[in-house]
Amino acid sequence: MRRLIPLLLCVAATAPAAAADLNLTVEIPTLKVxxxxxxxxxxxxxxxxxxxxxxxxxxxxxxxxxGEGTKWLKDMRQWWRRSGRDQSMPIDGVSGATRPAGQHQLxxxxxxxxxxxxxxxxxxxxxxxxxxxxxxxxxxxxxxxxVKAPTHLSAKGTDxxxxxxxxxxx
Numbered sequence: 001m002r003r004l005i006p007l008l009l010c011v012a013a014t015a016p017a018a019a020a021d022l023n024l025t026v027e028i029p030t031l032k033v034x035x036x037x038x039x040x041x042x043x044x045x046x047x048x049x050x051x052x053x054x055x056x057x058x059x060x061x062x063x064x065x066x067g068e069g070t071k072w073l074k075d076m077r078q079w080w081r082r083s084g085r086d087q088s089m090p091i092d093g094v095s096g097a098t099r100p101a102g103q104h105q106l107x108x109x110x111x112x113x114x115x116x117x118x119x120x121x122x123x124x125x126x127x128x129x130x131x132x133x134x135x136x137x138x139x140x141x142x143x144x145x146x147v148k149a150p151t152h153l154s155a156k157g158t159d160x161x162x163x164x165x166x167x168x169x170x
Contacts, residue, residue: 020110020146021169024056026127027162030101031134038098039131039160040072042079043106045115046124052083053123054116057106058095075130078138103163110146118145129160141166 028039043057058079061069070089074080089095094114108115123145128138139155147168155164 019112022106022108022110022115022125023167023169024106024108024125025103025163025165026106027103027157027164028099028101028129029157029160029162033134035133037132037134038100039129039134040076040098041127041129042076042084043125043127044079044083045118046082046126048122050082053118054114055083055087055091055094056108056114058084058087058089058091059098060089060095062090062095062097072130072132075132075136076128077130077136078126079128120146125166127155127161127164129157131160135159137161139164143168146170 024043026041026043028041040061041057041059042055044055045053047053058073060073063069067089073084073089076084111117121144123143125141125143126138128136130136137157137160139157139161141153141155141164143151143153143166147170149170151168153166153168156162157164
């Protein structure tokens with residue numbers, strides 16, 4: 001019995017480390033335009049029926065007076081139609097300020113917010129960006145959950161997004 005207790009404690013301590021994770025890198029390009037505005041970006045996971053399984057990140061101008069920044073969230077049309085119009089902003093743990101050009105990372109663990117617990121199945125990760133005096137773009141990466149082996153998936157944007165990398169680990 002004395003040997004069993006330390007063994008159980010070791011197993012309990014390593015259990016969270018064994019949880020599946022999803023690591024995402026989103027690249028926002030540097031654009032050479034006369035009037036540059038940082039893009040609004042939404043990142044979410046969709047089920048096969050296109051319903052939203054989880055909102056992972058919403059980057060928008062949170063500092064505008066009187067919540068004026070939320071006015072432009074509807075420019076991310078796909079996210080807005082599927083989830084955005086039903087949200088009360090800011091979404092705790094999901095909303096954040098717009099990001100400058102460069103690579104930005106999200107590290108998410110199954111069972112923890114904002115990813116939550118995904119049921120086994122086929123999903124799509126969607127990244128959508130919209131920029132004032134600019135364009136709109138959405139990229140999708142299909143994946144199966146739970147992942148059985150480390151998996152690297154990617155998509156490449158052309159205008160408002162560049163390289164998007166999704167690394168899944170069991």
